[in-house]
Amino acid sequence: MKRITVIGTGYLGAVHAASLASLGYEVLGMDVDAEKIAALAAGRPPFFEPGFDELLSEQVASGRLTFTNSYADVAAFGGDDRANTVHFVCVNTPQRKGEYAADTAYIDSVIDGLAPLLDVPTLIIGKSTVPAGTAARLTSRLRALSPAGDEMRLAWNPEFLREGYAIEDTLRPDRLVIGVQDEESEAALRDVYKPLTDTGIPLLVTDLATSELVKAAANAFLSTKISFINAMAEVCEAAGADVMLLSKALSFDPRIGGRFLVPGLGFGGGCLPKDIRAFMARAGELGADQALAFLKEVDAINMRRRARTVDLAREQCDGSFLGKRIAVWGAAFKPDTDDVRDSPALNVAASILLQGAQVTVYDPKANDTAAKNFPTLNYADSALEAARGANLILHLTEWREFRELDPNAVGEVVAERRVLDGRNALDSDLWRAAGFTYRALGRPSAV
Numbered sequence: 001m002k003r004i005t006v007i008g009t010g011y012l013g014a015v016h017a018a019s020l021a022s023l024g025y026e027v028l029g030m031d032v033d034a035e036k037i038a039a040l041a042a043g044r045p046p047f048f049e050p051g052f053d054e055l056l057s058e059q060v061a062s063g064r065l066t067f068t069n070s071y072a073d074v075a076a077f078g079g080d081d082r083a084n085t086v087h088f089v090c091v092n093t094p095q096r097k098g099e100y101a102a103d104t105a106y107i108d109s110v111i112d113g114l115a116p117l118l119d120v121p122t123l124i125i126g127k128s129t130v131p132a133g134t135a136a137r138l139t140s141r142l143r144a145l146s147p148a149g150d151e152m153r154l155a156w157n158p159e160f161l162r163e164g165y166a167i168e169d170t171l172r173p174d175r176l177v178i179g180v181q182d183e184e185s186e187a188a189l190r191d192v193y194k195p196l197t198d199t200g201i202p203l204l205v206t207d208l209a210t211s212e213l214v215k216a217a218a219n220a221f222l223s224t225k226i227s228f229i230n231a232m233a234e235v236c237e238a239a240g241a242d243v244m245l246l247s248k249a250l251s252f253d254p255r256i257g258g259r260f261l262v263p264g265l266g267f268g269g270g271c272l273p274k275d276i277r278a279f280m281a282r283a284g285e286l287g288a289d290q291a292l293a294f295l296k297e298v299d300a301i302n303m304r305r306r307a308r309t310v311d312l313a314r315e316q317c318d319g320s321f322l323g324k325r326i327a328v329w330g331a332a333f334k335p336d337t338d339d340v341r342d343s344p345a346l347n348v349a350a351s352i353l354l355q356g357a358q359v360t361v362y363d364p365k366a367n368d369t370a371a372k373n374f375p376t377l378n379y380a381d382s383a384l385e386a387a388r389g390a391n392l393i394l395h396l397t398e399w400r401e402f403r404e405l406d407p408n409a410v411g412e413v414v415a416e417r418r419v420l421d422g423r424n425a426l427d428s429d430l431w432r433a434a435g436f437t438y439r440a441l442g443r444p445s446a447v
């Protein structure tokens with residue numbers, strides 16, 4: 001049976017580990033965060049991801065999925081057969097403080113901690129998102145630090161999963177990309193992913209740098225698509241046009257397509273913003289300045305959406321937030337996750353708070369993670385509680401729960417019937433019929 005370790009058991013690694021265990025592999029998850037490891041080992045997810053609760057507990061109960069916080073356990077996994085164990089590295093690669101570039105220190109520390117313990121030729125596979133050139137640099141580091149020296153192998157296998165669909169995306173991805181330096185690594189990775197490729201999922205084999213760039217380019221393209229429609233929203237506002245109708249009309253063109261074409265508050269999260277910035281930084285280092293200038297504008301359009309939402313909210317509060325009560329629906333950076341990293345919703349909530357309003361936030365899953373990061377905001381246990389006495393409701397993360405609310409019931413608890421739909425996802429007719437002033441980015445006030 002194939003044995004696999006997964007180092008770094010956050011949103012990506014924990015799902016990867018449990019999904020591989022569900023394919024029948026024996027998997028050891030490792031993390032430096034002792035609390036996270038204790039929770040995972042007890043079958044308790046340390047974060048919210050649809051379906052992960054059941055998957056994790058099933059796999060832990062089966063005995064195929066275990067956890068540790070020791071590199072020695074990782075290196076020894078597989079015993080005498082440990083040369084056939086493959087090690088996936090899924091640690092975080094955040095934006096460096098005060099810079100655009102990615103901080104790859106966490107991956108370096110995995111190599112530094114693990115390599116000296118790997119005494120037989122072994123394959124390490126990076127899954128974290130990294131700047132082009134990182135895998136080549138790490139190969140040298142790995143070989144210098146491991147007793148197995150130049151026989152150590154490193155490959156890159158970028159991850160494209162979306163939080164909220166992480167299990168589905170891991171077990172049924174659109175494609176698998178593996179960047180390899182030798183046939184043995186390719187064969188090992190083909191073997192790991194055989195249960196997926198047998199179902200027809202394409203697997204592309206590339207060099208290391210291309211595999212790193214595929215991920216950066218995919219995120220750059222998606223960000224560009226979102227910022228494109230948001231730039232159109234700016235023009236629509238100026239021209240008195242309706243960006244939702246514009247977007248719908250564009251979406252029928254198969255060359256354009258409707259996905260990632262919904263105008264609104266823009267993108268956030270632990271990936272897109274820091275990944276396009278890391279891509280910009282790396283493109284700049286490599287002298288590919290066109291990509292740099294272009295992505296800077298994508299980033300700027302996205303950040304302007306947050307400021308514009310605050311401005312529109314202030315307009316709806318008759319020019320000042322002072323003494324106003326604002327309900328914020330949504331804290332997660334998108335629905336179906338509790339991840340609040342670089343959340344546009346919290347960014348808007350916090351700036352309105354700083355401008356003198358009383359802000360009460362409600363998110364179906366992310367109240368706790370939000371409160372850890374933004375303890376000065378108020379948190380409510382329900383959408384209606386958040387809305388009680390509000391002068392304005394801001395709809396900032398498009399959870400289904402918010403679309404299903406009865407605007408008449410909401411109208412009974414608010415102080416003033418005003419809603420600003422930062423995600424263009426509420427039914428404007430329903431809200432207007434319940435007596436609300438409905439505003440949304442990129443749409444005329446009467447639409």
Ligand SMILES: NC(=O)c1ccc[n+]([C@@H]2O[C@H](COP(=O)([O-])OP(=O)(O)OC[C@H]3O[C@@H](n4cnc5c(N)ncnc54)[C@H](O)[C@@H]3O)[C@@H](O)[C@H]2O)c1
Binds near residue numbers: 012127159160162270
């Ligand atoms: N979250 C996603 O949707 C997603 C999707 C695709 C790619 N990625 C990429 O995957 C990587 C991980 O992202 P994430 O969202 O899972 O991050 P995360 O912060 O949720 O998880 C990273 C984990 O790595 C652990 N870690 C840090 N240093 C370690 C070390 N030296 N040894 C062992 N564990 C260590 C941390 O404690 C943490 O639990 C990033 O590069 C990200 O860009 C994430």
